[in-house]
Amino acid sequence: MKPRNTDSPRYQSQKQAAIRAAAAVFSEKGFHGASTADIAERLGIKQGSLYYYFDSKEEALEDVCLYGLRQYVDNMDAIAGTDEPFEARLLAVVGNHLGSYRSKSEALKVHNDERLYLPAERRVRLKKLGTHYREQLELMIHDGVAAGAVRETIDSHFLAQSIIGVCNGLGEIIVRDPEADVFELARKCTDLLLHGMVPGHYKGE
Amino acid sequence: MKPRNTDSPRYQSQKQAAIRAAAAVFSEKGFHGASTADIAERLGIKQGSLYYYFDSKEEALEDVCLYGLRQYVDNMDAIAGTDEPFEARLLAVVGNHLGSYRSKSEALKVHNDERLYLPAERRVRLKKLGTHYREQLELMIHDGVAAGAVRETIDSHFLAQSIIGVCNGLGEIIVRDPEADVFELARKCTDLLLHGMVPGHYKGE
DNA sequence: CCATTTTTCTATAAGTCTATAGAATTCGCT
DNA sequence: AGCGAATTCTATAGACTTATAGAAAAATGG
Structure with a gap:
């Protein structure tokens, strides 16, 4: 183990750069x-030097996943904490999810696709964040049901998983097409989830 | 290159077993x-012997992906070819997608997560199958719009990607919970896509 | 039941990868 | 400029991988 000053501003910014390079x-x-x-090459240093910032390749993966997940979950907490009407909160959740694909697509993609290769003990913190996210979403749905904005016959686990699924599906559009309008997609997505694809419901549009 | 009799029934069944082992x-x-x-170990043979069935590890991956995708796409063709009403066809599509997670979850999961590691020239056949799938789905949506079953304001690319996304999201439930009722999930999923989560639309349920 | 074909095994070459140790360089500060 | 700390470099051990070649074993069929 090397001596390292994890507080120095230079270390912090290089570590951040290292995480982003690993994410990419x-x-x-x-x-x-x-x-x-x-x-290391992407970061502009030699292979051995990378171990100044990570103890192992696995630690690098864990750091990337945490980096990708953190802001995403923080935003969810903020959204869940407001007392906006259900529809507005759903739009915010979808917007947050889709927005993450644009701003930090790499780290979040790594979390989605590669986290399973982490050993169980490295996954605990990620799992905590992930279940926290889903719990917040399910709570939001319960509120929605209580407020009469969501049908009682829909169970919240199913619905939460569906919402996450649609967002991930649309995430592919965002990643593929850098021109895609994220806000417009979020609006259409929320509308689909709320009112379905069938025409003629009272909400005119 | 070894001599091999790709027509012998024994070769065929072992090759099939090899593909399934590779998928797992x-x-x-x-x-x-x-x-x-x-x-090789999962198949019960030695590492070197595997090369009797695959020329390379990459070929094994390609075979697994094709295996996972084939039935799935064939079913889509059958569904698209019927003249059932739109709602029934959507249910069939969702059921096919979710059902694939139950019956061949491994090969299809490999296709979803690992196909990108194939070199471009090995991906052509997969790409063809994949875009064919989405095209069929988009065509179905156009039919639905024409028949008045789908709002005109929804664009078919967006909707197709959303449908695929929800199904993949719910696929996780199916993979996680072997007891989950796939047909019931498909029904609820179709209902959500058609009518949304908001209560009080004319269709009573 | 023997001869031929098919399938599997053993052994290994050649390459890649992670992680470490200690030397060399650069940085920050006075 | 010069000292000590922080950062990067070089070099390498040790493990693991893919793919191949030729020998051995098992299956097939006349």
């Missing part, structure tokens, strides 16, 4: 397909 | 994380 490489080649040499 | 291992460890030794 993992997202392109996958965890096992990427080598530490790939990550 | 790739799905658990990922393409790069899995070794040819892992696949």
Whole structure:
């Protein structure tokens, strides 16, 4: 183990850069397909030097996943804490999810696709964040039911998973097409989830 | 290159078994994380012997992906070819998608998560099948609009991607919980897509 | 039941990868 | 400029992988 000053501003900014470099490489080649040499090269240093910032390749993956997930979950907490009407909160949730694909697509993609390759003990913190996210969403749905904005016959676990699924599906559009209008997509997505695709319901549009 | 009789019934059944073994291992460890030794072990033969059935590890991945995708796409063709009303066809599509997670979850999961690690020239056949699938779905949506079953304001690319997304999201429930009732999930999913989560629309339920 | 074909095994070459240790360089500060 | 700390470099051990070649074993069929 090397001596390192984890508080120095230089260390912090390089570590941040290292995480982003790892995110980019993992997202392109996958965890096992990427080598530490790939990550170091993108960062502009040599392979061995990378171990100044990560104790192991697995730690790098964990850091990338946490980085990708953190802001995303924080935003959810903020949304769940407001007393906006259900529809507005749903729009905010969808917007947050889709927005993450644009701003930090790589780290979040790595979390989605590669986190399973982490050993169980490295996944605890991620799991906590993930279940927290879903719980907040399910609570929101319960509120929606109580407020009469959501049918009582829909169970919240099913619905939460559906919402997450649609967002991930649309995330592919966002990643594929850098021109895609994220806000417009979020609006259409929320509308679909609320009112379905069938025409002629009272809400005129 | 070894001499092999690809027509003998024994070869065919062992090759099938090899593809399934590869699917299981790739799905658990990922393409790069899995070794040819892992696949051979699951099949009950030695590492070197595997090359009697695959020219390379990449070919194994391609075969697994094709295996996972084929039946899934064939079913879509059958569904698109009927003249059932739109709602019934949507239910069939969703049921097919969710059902695939139950029956061949491993190969389809491999296709979803690992196909990107194939070199471009090995991906052509997969791409063809995939875009064919989405085109059929978009055509179905156009029919639905023409028949008045779908709002005109929804664009079919967006909707197709949303449908695929919800199904993948619910696929996680199916994979996680072997007791989950796939047909019931498909019904609820179709209902959500058609009518949304908001209560009080004319269709009483 | 023997001869031929098919399938599997053993052994290994050649390459890649992670992680470490210690030397060399750069940085921040006075 | 010069000292000590922080950062990066070089070099390498040790493990693991894919793919191949030729020997061995098992199946097939006349």
